[in-house]
Amino acid sequence: MGAGHAHKLYRHGHSPVHALPPHCKLAAVLCFVLVVVATPREAVWAFGLYAALLAGVAAVARVPAGFLLRRMLIEVPFVAFAVLMPFVVPGDQVHFLGISLSVPGLWGAWNVLAKGTLGVAASVLLASTTELRALLLGLERLRLPPMLVQIASFMIRYGDVITDELRRMSIARRSRGFEARGVRHWGVLGKSAGALFIRSYERGERVHLAMMSRGYTGTMPVIDQLTASRAQWTAAAALPLTALAVCLLGWTL
Amino acid sequence: MSTQPRKQPPPSLEVRGLAYAYPDGHQALFGVDLTVARGERVALLGPNGAGKTTLVLHLNGIHTAGAGSVTVAGLPVAKQHLAEIRRRVGIVFQDPDDQLFMPTVREDVAFGPATAGLRGAELEARVVAALTQVGMAEYADRPPHHLSFGQRRRVAVATVLAMEPEILVLDEPSSNLDPASRRELADILRALDVTVLMVTHDLPYAMELCPRAVILSEGVIAADGPTRELLGDAELLGAHRLELPFGFDPSAVPVPRGR
Structure with a gap:
């Protein structure tokens, strides 16, 4: 593969x-x-x-x-x-x-x-x-609950996408002169984490929409039978x- | 467009008096009428907030019409045949990262047909055919995030083609593409033998690909006609917040090749 x-x-x-x-x-x-x-x-x-x-x-x-x-x-x-x-x-x-x-x-x-x-x-x-x-x-073949397998497979797929988003946000912060140096800057980092959460949540909604548009009804089809x-x-x-x-x-x- | 004789198959898409208000009360569509004949390529133009995306989400039953009806190749969009409607209406969303959610390209393209119950060699053949149509067959085993943006957009088109849709609906297909990827995608879309509804702001791209265009503005179809004529009418475009790029003259462009 x-x-x-x-x-x-x-x-x-x-x-x-x-x-x-x-x-x-x-x-x-x-x-x-x-x-x-x-x-x-x-x-x-x-x-x-x-x-x-x-x-x-x-x-x-x-x-x-x-x-x-x-x-x-x-x-x-x-x-x-x-x-x-x-x-x-x-x-x-x-x-x-x-x-x-x-x-x-x-x-x-x-x-x-x-x-x-x-x-x-x-x-x-x-x-x-x-x-x-x-x-x-x-x-999946060993009958782990399919929902857990789906969650894990989305983690693999979107891990890089979200890391990339985080990197872009960090570049944007630094481009405006921000360097995280100490406790005083934790607030900013916290807000970034919050923004990342909202973005990921919204992406989740869009992905779900795209899945439904292709006929998803809650179960993943088995594509590769082991x-x-x-x-x-x-x-x-x-x-x-x-x-x-x-x-x-x-x-x- | 030439009118269709009576014996023709039902139109790919027929929207009648479609009105819709969001649960928060904001009304997005005020009676949309639109018919797209089989094999036609139609551009749906309109400014931001005109209700384009709302209209698109009615075509496969994600939103349910407040009033009016949507019919896809003779089949009304309704709860009892949602699965078949979603197979017939292939929507390509704007961000391919939203559309490609499986770990590999091959599995992603297989998702739609596998959900519809296809298995084994038949499924594999469908995947290969769809990927070949967009020139991405050799990338089947790659994870989507290792592809370029243009390649991901093409795979997104393949994921929908694999369902052998009646109508392909593209949401801003040219956004974020470099000129070469734009042209490659245009070549692919032109070569497809499928009805296309293309939602876009990109007026030259609409003109390049779609002989007919409709303007959706403030929740109604404000104009419907040959793309060249619509784009040549500066007053009409201005009234609906549409603008041609600097220096672009629709009348100077050769007539797009027909099918």
Whole structure:
């Protein structure tokens, strides 16, 4: 699909992972994440195996490790909480380098960190091998409520249009000598945001009018019917099934 | 225009005594009468606020007539066959960013016919045909916001052509186009075998494309005749806040080629 429709997260390629239908990949990632979350945190080796599995998928998808790791930095603000846990959770204390840390806190932090990181890694892999548009089609195929899919697809379509409008407004402001320098100028920025909201709202009305003029009655027609063969489902299921085996081992051992 | 003999198909568009007031009480149309025969290209001229857009939104039933009637190829515009009316009346809006709302050009052009129930190979053929008519077939998989303005306008025309309309209604088709894009669009419109109603301020463009013109002013049709004659009547134009561009002389322009 769409040449030149590449999002920053997407990495163009022709690997077997890229070729899988989006709804298979979505289902696989979701199941993988559920399995990872269901794994007992004491089975540290299991998380190592999960990471190895993802590394394997990345290798098949020919996504370089650097690319993957850089995009995983998005996780950092979310795990800041995990770093606090050893200091604030009450319980047995251990001393490490002269700092007193709580044992349950350490386990809790490890739990959040390991599971979170694996989830983010799986999502980044999905995003870098699946185009945004294809993801939406996949969600639609997986019976996500159509209204949500429509909203997301309008976000993709009009994101650039609205950013452009914002940029023009900013140029117009600066052309009249305005530079946002401090709190005193927040009022102006607030008014710009308001104006942008009104403009976007009015555009929404015009788009709706144009849609009705072409026969829109509340549901989007299905233009691209996604299909997946048994082999494709099997290929996609390889990741969550292997992970499930690891998880079961983790509970029994 | 030559009068149509009795056995001809019903006119593409027939507006009878159309009056409309907005819910806030502001009356925009005061009894509009307009007949457009099949295959005709008619320019709808008028100053800002004359009610042009209001009239256009009556043609496909977005607004419901306060009084009078609109008939498209024999089918009256009414609630029970709105879907068919909207397929027959293809409106190309002024801002292509409003018209092109799907993630790719191909899906956008497919939207109308898919809504009408077309699927699979038939749908694909319709999309390719419409995009070919406007010379945009190789851009099918592009997202609309990566196209130039002129290209987006052409795709907007294709989205409507894909529904195989009875009448194509264009709202200010030449606005914001550079001269080359203007000419390309004119060539495309001339080549189409479809009835066209073109709403515009751009008098030379109206003259280039439409043998017949009507002037809508203060909610009524103030004049109806050959475009050249209307544009040659400085007094008439002046009375309705229409002006020719500097140096443009309608009588010096060669007669536009017919179909």
